[in-house]
Amino acid sequence: MFAEDLWRSHGRQRVLRGVSLAAPPGTCLAILGPNGSGKSTLLQILGAALRPGRGRVRIFGEDPFASPAARGRIGLVGHEAMLYGGLSVIENLRLLAALYGLRDGHGRAGRICDLLGIDRPTTPVRRLSRGVQQRAALARALLHSPAVLLLDEPFTGLDPRGADDLRRILREFCRNDWASTWSCRGRLCGPGTAARRPRASSPGPSASIPARPRCSSPVACLPRVR
Amino acid sequence: MRALLALIWKDLVIEARTREIVTAMSLVAFLALVIFSLALGPSPHLVAAAAPAAMWVTVSFAATLGLARAHALEQEGQALRGLLMTPVGRHILYLGKCGANLAMMLVLQLVVAGAAAVLFTGAFARHWAGLALPLALGAVGFTAAGTLLGAIAAETRLREVLLPILLLPVVVPVIILSLAGINAVLEERGLPELLRSLKLLGAVDIIFVMLGVWLFAYVVED
Numbered sequence: 291m292f293a294e295d296l297w298r299s300h301g302r303q304r305v306l307r308g309v310s311l312a313a314p315p316g317t318c319l320a321i322l323g324p325n326g327s328g329k330s331t332l333l334q335i336l337g338a339a340l341r342p343g344r345g346r347v348r349i350f351g352e353d354p355f356a357s358p359a360a361r362g363r364i365g366l367v368g369h370e371a372m373l374y375g376g377l378s379v380i381e382n383l384r385l386l387a388a389l390y391g392l393r394d395g396h397g398r399a400g401r402i403c404d405l406l407g408i409d410r411p412t413t414p415v416r417r418l419s420r421g422v423q424q425r426a427a428l429a430r431a432l433l434h435s436p437a438v439l440l441l442d443e444p445f446t447g448l449d450p451r452g453a454d455d456l457r458r459i460l461r462e463f464c465r466n467d468w469a470s471t472w473s474c475r476g477r478l479c480g481p482g483t484a485a486r487r488p489r490a491s492s493p494g495p496s497a498s499i500p501a502r503p504r505c506s507s508p509v510a511c512l513p514r515v516r
Numbered sequence: 517m518r519a520l521l522a523l524i525w526k527d528l529v530i531e532a533r534t535r536e537i538v539t540a541m542s543l544v545a546f547l548a549l550v551i552f553s554l555a556l557g558p559s560p561h562l563v564a565a566a567a568p569a570a571m572w573v574t575v576s577f578a579a580t581l582g583l584a585r586a587h588a589l590e591q592e593g594q595a596l597r598g599l600l601m602t603p604v605g606r607h608i609l610y611l612g613k614c615g616a617n618l619a620m621m622l623v624l625q626l627v628v629a630g631a632a633a634v635l636f637t638g639a640f641a642r643h644w645a646g647l648a649l650p651l652a653l654g655a656v657g658f659t660a661a662g663t664l665l666g667a668i669a670a671e672t673r674l675r676e677v678l679l680p681i682l683l684l685p686v687v688v689p690v691i692i693l694s695l696a697g698i699n700a701v702l703e704e705r706g707l708p709e710l711l712r713s714l715k716l717l718g719a720v721d722i723i724f725v726m727l728g729v730w731l732f733a734y735v736v737e738d
Contacts, residue, residue, distance in 0.1 A: 339597040341737040355737070358603035372598030376530035376589070388522035389602040414533075415593070430598060 291336065291438050296345035298331055305331045306342070313438075318460070330369060333440045337366035349438055362390055365436030367444050371427040375416030379408055379426045382415060383433055390434040402429045407455060420447040428456065439463055519604045523612025528619060530589065537582045538620055542627045545578035549628065553635040560637075567636035568698045572691050575628050576658070579621050580680045583662040586617055587670035587679075596736060606733035614663040614728065621655045643701050646710070650697025653717045657690035660724035667735045690724075693717040 291313040298306040305328040313319045323329050334340040336347055338354035338361050347353065352360035366372075373382040380399050387395025403411040406425045410418065415426060424447040431439060439460075445453050531537055552570040556563050590596040590613075599609055629647065633640035640647065662683050669679040696713035700706075 334597065337601050339600045339737075358605060361601055362603035364601060366601055368594060368597065370594040370597075372594045372601075374526065374530060374589070374595045375592055376534055377526065381529070385522050385526050386598070386602065389519050389599065389604045391519070391603065 292348040293332075293336060294346050296332065296335055296347070297343045298328070298335060298340070299343055300331075306335070308345070310345075315437075330442050333366060333442045334368065336438075337364050337440050339366065339368075362434060363437040364440065365431035365434070365438070366440040366442070367424075367427050367431045368442045369446075371415060371423045371430070373415045373423075373426055373430060376414055378412045378414055379403060379418070379429065380411040382426070383429060386430060386433055392434060398433060399429075402433055405429075405459075406432075407452070421449055421452060424448055425452060428459075432459070519608050520612050520615070523599075523604075523609065524615040524619070527586065527589075527613070527616030531616075531620065537585050538623050540585065541578040541582040541620070541624045544581055545574045545624060545628045546631055548574040548577065549631050549635055556636075564637040564639065564702075567632055567640070568695055568702065570636065571628055571632045571698075572654070572695055575621075575625060576684060576687070576691065577680070578624055578628070579658060579662065580683055581676075582620055582624065583617060583659075583666040583683070584669065584676040584679045586613070586620070587666040588675065590667075591670050600736060606736060607729040609736070610663060610667075610728050610732035613667075614659055614725070617663050617666075618655060618659040621659050622652065625651050625655055637702075639702050646701035647698055649714060650694045650701065650710070650717065653697075653714060653721055654690055654694030657694075657717065657721040657724050658687050660721060660728050661686050661690070664724075664728040664731060664735065667732065671735075689720050690717065693720060 291311075293312075294310045296306050296309040297304070309328075309332060311319065311321075321329050321332065331340065335342045338347070341355060347355070349357075349360040349363055354360040354364060373379070374385075377385065380403060383399035383402065384395050387398055392398055400411075406429050408422060408425050408429060410422065415423060418426065424444075428444070431441075441460075444456060448456060549570065552566070552574070553563070556566055556570070596609075600606075629640055629644070629651065662679075665682045665686065666679055669675050669682060672678055693713050693716050697710055697717065700710040700713060
């Protein structure tokens with residue numbers, strides 16, 4: 291995954307200013323920053339859910355906004371479940387299986403619910419607890435076996451068992467030479483990531499994306515939006 | 517085609533479970549027709565002359581309400597963002613939403629035409645087959661524009677307020693041409709006159725659908 295010179299504004303407020311990053315296969319890249327620094331916006335752009343004002347994104351060399359195949363290799367967990375509240379988890383997953391063109395969509399949907407411990411897959415999403423909705427969001431992101439996984443504060447709402455399950459899944463994910471990127475505000479970002487605290491990079495038009503010496507995984511820090 | 521059908525199925529299943537949109541639209545439409553009926557008074561000529569216009573006014577406002585709600589469902593839980601990340605083309609997302617909206621609008625028109633036949637003039641019941649085409653083609657144009665503009669309005673804070681302001685001026689040609697067709701049927705002016713308005717209505721429908729297919733990506737990605 292590669293992004294170069296990404297700019298994005300919400301109204302008059304400039305959220306991203308020339309962000310660039312690269313995550314080769316097998317990489318787990320953490321994006322740190324304070325509230326409002328543009329982490330979620332960045333991940334939505336990388337996930338092709340939001341178009342940047344300027345700049346380009348490439349997934350395996352392809353533009354995900356132009357190439358449906360590139361979009362099919364991305365999984366994103368955002369702040370919201372990105373599921374239809376009036377449909378059950380299993381119905382949402384079957385709908386997405388049809389949109390991703392997956393064979394055996396019904397079987398996959400059932401298996402991913404079992405894997406993530408979603409015990410009420412036939413209950414409408416809007417009636418599920420926050421934690422189960424988060425598991426459902428993970429199920430949505432993992433359903434099509436993406437090669438790039440984008441996680442926006444993925445541990446939010448998960449109980450300790452759910453968090454352990456997620457860490458296990460992510461370790462497996464990185465072991466398979468896939469790339470994942472996640473954003474977080476807090477101390478612990480996940481497996482193999484030992485960022486001590488969120489830090490803003492030096493002020494300037496671009497966010498710095500270096501491999502930070504104190505972290506066991508590459509970390510990108512976004513500056514606070516001014 | 518599988519993706520398109522899945523998208524239409526999704527909206528219809530949600531609607532079948534909640535009955536939020538069709539029920540609200542039908543109730544608003546019925547109440548509006550009752551008010552029109554009371555306002556027009558007992559004169560049968562006046563009622564018969566005003567019935568098609570009253571029907572389209574009612575359908576327009578009730579359908580706008582339904583379109584706003586249909587797009588609000590896409591914003592809840594950022595469900596639309598989830599669809600944008602799938603490999604499905606944005607034009608398929610548009611056509612899927614448009615198809616489901618059209619199905620609900622056709623149900624609304626059926627309810628309104630039935631109520632108008634009871635409250636206004638029996639001519640609606642006698643000429644139901646001839647009225648079906650101008651009404652249905654009108655529904656296509658209205659829905660095509662409404663789906664695109666509904667997506668724009670849903671991204672703003674004003675949502676339900678903004679949609680009628682954007683939509684109603686745009687669909688004026690659709691309403692005028694549909695009314696021309698309806699009047700041609702009710703006044704039994706013959707097939708050529710009906711076909712003339714239907715051809716123009718069909719052309720406007722095609723333009724609206726093409727614009728929707730083309731512009732939807734820009735609306736939902738920005």
